[in-house]
Amino acid sequence: MQILQTLPREEGYKMPAEFAPHEGCILIWPERADSWAAGGYAARKAFVKVISAIARWEKVTVLASYGQYENARASLPPHVRVVEMSSDDAWARDVSPVIVKGPDGTLRGIDWGFNAWGGLYDGLYFPWDRDNHIARKVCDLMEIDCYDRRDFILEGGSIHSDGEGTVMVTEECLLSPGRNPDKTKEEIEQVLKDNLGAEKVLWLPFGIWGDETNGHVDNICAFTAPGEVVLAWTDDQQDPQYERSLRNLEYLMSEHDAKGRPIQVHKLPLPRPVYVTEAECAALDPVDGVPARTPGERLAASYVNFYIANGGIIMPAFGDPADTKAAEILAQCFPGREIVPIPARDILTGGGNIHCITSQIPARG
Amino acid sequence: MQILQTLPREEGYKMPAEFAPHEGCILIWPERADSWAAGGYAARKAFVKVISAIARWEKVTVLASYGQYENARASLPPHVRVVEMSSDDAWARDVSPVIVKGPDGTLRGIDWGFNAWGGLYDGLYFPWDRDNHIARKVCDLMEIDCYDRRDFILEGGSIHSDGEGTVMVTEECLLSPGRNPDKTKEEIEQVLKDNLGAEKVLWLPFGIWGDETNGHVDNICAFTAPGEVVLAWTDDQQDPQYERSLRNLEYLMSEHDAKGRPIQVHKLPLPRPVYVTEAECAALDPVDGVPARTPGERLAASYVNFYIANGGIIMPAFGDPADTKAAEILAQCFPGREIVPIPARDILTGGGNIHCITSQIPARG
Numbered sequence: 001m002q003i004l005q006t007l008p009r010e011e012g013y014k015m016p017a018e019f020a021p022h023e024g025c026i027l028i029w030p031e032r033a034d035s036w037a038a039g040g041y042a043a044r045k046a047f048v049k050v051i052s053a054i055a056r057w058e059k060v061t062v063l064a065s066y067g068q069y070e071n072a073r074a075s076l077p078p079h080v081r082v083v084e085m086s087s088d089d090a091w092a093r094d095v096s097p098v099i100v101k102g103p104d105g106t107l108r109g110i111d112w113g114f115n116a117w118g119g120l121y122d123g124l125y126f127p128w129d130r131d132n133h134i135a136r137k138v139c140d141l142m143e144i145d146c147y148d149r150r151d152f153i154l155e156g157g158s159i160h161s162d163g164e165g166t167v168m169v170t171e172e173c174l175l176s177p178g179r180n181p182d183k184t185k186e187e188i189e190q191v192l193k194d195n196l197g198a199e200k201v202l203w204l205p206f207g208i209w210g211d212e213t214n215g216h217v218d219n220i221c222a223f224t225a226p227g228e229v230v231l232a233w234t235d236d237q238q239d240p241q242y243e244r245s246l247r248n249l250e251y252l253m254s255e256h257d258a259k260g261r262p263i264q265v266h267k268l269p270l271p272r273p274v275y276v277t278e279a280e281c282a283a284l285d286p287v288d289g290v291p292a293r294t295p296g297e298r299l300a301a302s303y304v305n306f307y308i309a310n311g312g313i314i315m316p317a318f319g320d321p322a323d324t325k326a327a328e329i330l331a332q333c334f335p336g337r338e339i340v341p342i343p344a345r346d347i348l349t350g351g352g353n354i355h356c357i358t359s360q361i362p363a364r365g
Numbered sequence: 366m367q368i369l370q371t372l373p374r375e376e377g378y379k380m381p382a383e384f385a386p387h388e389g390c391i392l393i394w395p396e397r398a399d400s401w402a403a404g405g406y407a408a409r410k411a412f413v414k415v416i417s418a419i420a421r422w423e424k425v426t427v428l429a430s431y432g433q434y435e436n437a438r439a440s441l442p443p444h445v446r447v448v449e450m451s452s453d454d455a456w457a458r459d460v461s462p463v464i465v466k467g468p469d470g471t472l473r474g475i476d477w478g479f480n481a482w483g484g485l486y487d488g489l490y491f492p493w494d495r496d497n498h499i500a501r502k503v504c505d506l507m508e509i510d511c512y513d514r515r516d517f518i519l520e521g522g523s524i525h526s527d528g529e530g531t532v533m534v535t536e537e538c539l540l541s542p543g544r545n546p547d548k549t550k551e552e553i554e555q556v557l558k559d560n561l562g563a564e565k566v567l568w569l570p571f572g573i574w575g576d577e578t579n580g581h582v583d584n585i586c587a588f589t590a591p592g593e594v595v596l597a598w599t600d601d602q603q604d605p606q607y608e609r610s611l612r613n614l615e616y617l618m619s620e621h622d623a624k625g626r627p628i629q630v631h632k633l634p635l636p637r638p639v640y641v642t643e644a645e646c647a648a649l650d651p652v653d654g655v656p657a658r659t660p661g662e663r664l665a666a667s668y669v670n671f672y673i674a675n676g677g678i679i680m681p682a683f684g685d686p687a688d689t690k691a692a693e694i695l696a697q698c699f700p701g702r703e704i705v706p707i708p709a710r711d712i713l714t715g716g717g718n719i720h721c722i723t724s725q726i727p728a729r730g
């Protein structure tokens with residue numbers, strides 16, 4: 001693995017869309033007991049379902065700590081690969097390398113700086129050094145070269161690419177003071193363009209209300225095809241999410257992508273608000289003696305947090321009447337892909353969802 | 366990765382010779398401070414030389430702890446892959462899977478039990494659980510299926526295969542009370558045949574005098590071709606090694622291999638005795654408060670502990686007049702392969718040598 005200081009765009013590398021063909025997918029085995037109730041017991045069961053679903057269509061590698069390797073190996077199907085790797089938690093989307101593809105079809109990874117979604121300003125845990133080493137180690141494992149971008153804080157969940165020159169982010173996240181406070185919006189946009197090989201950045205104002213990641217785009221809006229997105233939506237004007245989704249919609253209607261196309265927006269309904277229970281809070285280890293979550297806290301539940309596998313959409317289900325509607329909309333957006341709803345509460349209570357725990361490897365060539 | 370309980374021989378799998386083509390090689394990055402002087406500093410320099418030499422001809426994967434990953438990555442050439450994996454020490458030969466090859470050219474690994482060369486009876490460290498997990502994890506990493514033989518204690522350094530049905534071991538090691546004391550010699554021979562796909566086991570009486578592994582065969586005798594071996598030799602009748610090498614020679618002269626061939630023995634001279642110095646001992650962390658080595662202790666130096674790479678022989682050098690003679694003999698035994706002597710004192714003081722720290726992956730197909 002070469003460590004590169006050059007810029008992907010200058011070398012013709014760009015980030016493929018998630019809906020383009022994958023070689024595989026990376027996940028991390030959960031065990032952090034202040035993130036996951038009961039030492040991660042229920043989360044691991046949910047992860048196994050997600051992993052098994054993705055493995056129907058893609059080669060999956062699961063990273064597990066030394067202590068959890070044997071358990072992960074025994075819990076997962078044989079055709080899923082388990083590799084020992086240290087981490088601080090299980091958010092592969094945010095700590096894995098963002099993979100870019102070159103004109104010759106080769107892959108390279110980008111090793112962004114990671115500071116647990118805000119560092120000492122408003123990050124979610126400390127320390128985060130094991131997470132911050134994962135991107136480079138995954139590149140090494142995959143035998144691909146790695147761009148060193150550790151001086152710029154970015155998580156994979158805060159960007160979406162259409163693979164045709166357009167990248168989508170939220171202002172709420174990328175301009176948050178815990179990321180790159182010394183950089184202007186224009187400078188940040190240039191970093192995105194230079195590294196993801198993009199010509200246009202779409203800046204949605206907001207993420208999902210209460211999202212601990214400072215509003216990652218991957219929980220509120222996702223490309224389903226070039227020029228098309230799904231946007232998390234509620235018709236309930238009393239919901240604090242209403243104004244946020246509306247502002248995003250207005251922004252998207254006013255914009256064009258890098259190819260000059262208007263953005264076609266499919267509204268994806270939110271489930272009814274999901275609140276963390278007293279039992280779920282009690283099952284979390286405290287952080288420095290302080291409870292990790294408060295009973296009644298609203299979780300950032302959204303159907304947008306799905307994973308696009310080669311042959312299917314792995315969709316979070318919440319046991320909500322909107323589950324069916326969301327599945328119908330996604331089926332229309334992704335013809336030819338099977339919709340696979342997975343009960344996701346035990347992932348959601350950890351602070352993210354199916355997209356957050358996955359990271360696709362684009363197909364080479 | 367499937368975990369298999371079946372027997373390789375019944376499925377047509379057998380262990381290729383080390384001199385057959387390789388896909389690559391596995392090593393482990395050294396850091397154990399009661400094995401390696403000065404926290405492994407000098408050993409790592411020597412390992413880098415060995416790894417760089419092998420990487421001229423083969424794909425090399427180096428396993429490093431979380432704490433040493435960045436150092437290993439920075440110290441090694443970019444075309445060498447570094448993968449995080451926990452270990453108790455750096456003896457890849459003994460803790461990696463022994464790889465067998467099937468009739469269709471696919472590879473499978475054997476995960477033998479590992480107990481640090483003798484367990485609580487006369488093992489060299491405790492605990493050894495991280496080492497004992499490596500073989501299975503390497504199979505998982507390589508995406509090959511794995512035979513579960515954890516109920517039988519065996520290290521890769523205690524066996525040699527000619528790839529044509531003959532396996533060579535020492536009685537001193539395989540019958541040692543710290544390995545499989547409940548099994549007779551005949552039962553052990555059957556385990557070797559069943560798992561390595563062999564028809565004949567050559568039982569040398571002895572290893573190198575003072576070898577901490579209870580006399581691993583890979584320090585005293587190695588196949589250089591079917592029907593041909595090099596045997597560590599001294600003409601000094603006062604040397605405690607003399608009687609051992611003589612007994613081995615007599616045994617080999619009296620035997621035939623699985624194909625009925627007599628064994629042609631090339632004597633490989635020993636270097637002059639190598640003793641550990643006071644300074645080297647002082648630079649070792651003590652074990653449970655007790656010095657790890659005693660000044661003046663004789664080390665089990667032997668030129669037989671070389672690695673056969675695809676295009677070269679990576680040979681230990683001791684700064685001894687016999688270095689040249691050994692290189693000449695090996696050049697005759699391995700026509701077409703370059704002899705690459707590497708100063709090996711900083712590996713030898715850890716208790717083994719170049720063959721002990723390497724583990725070849727046979728070529729598929």
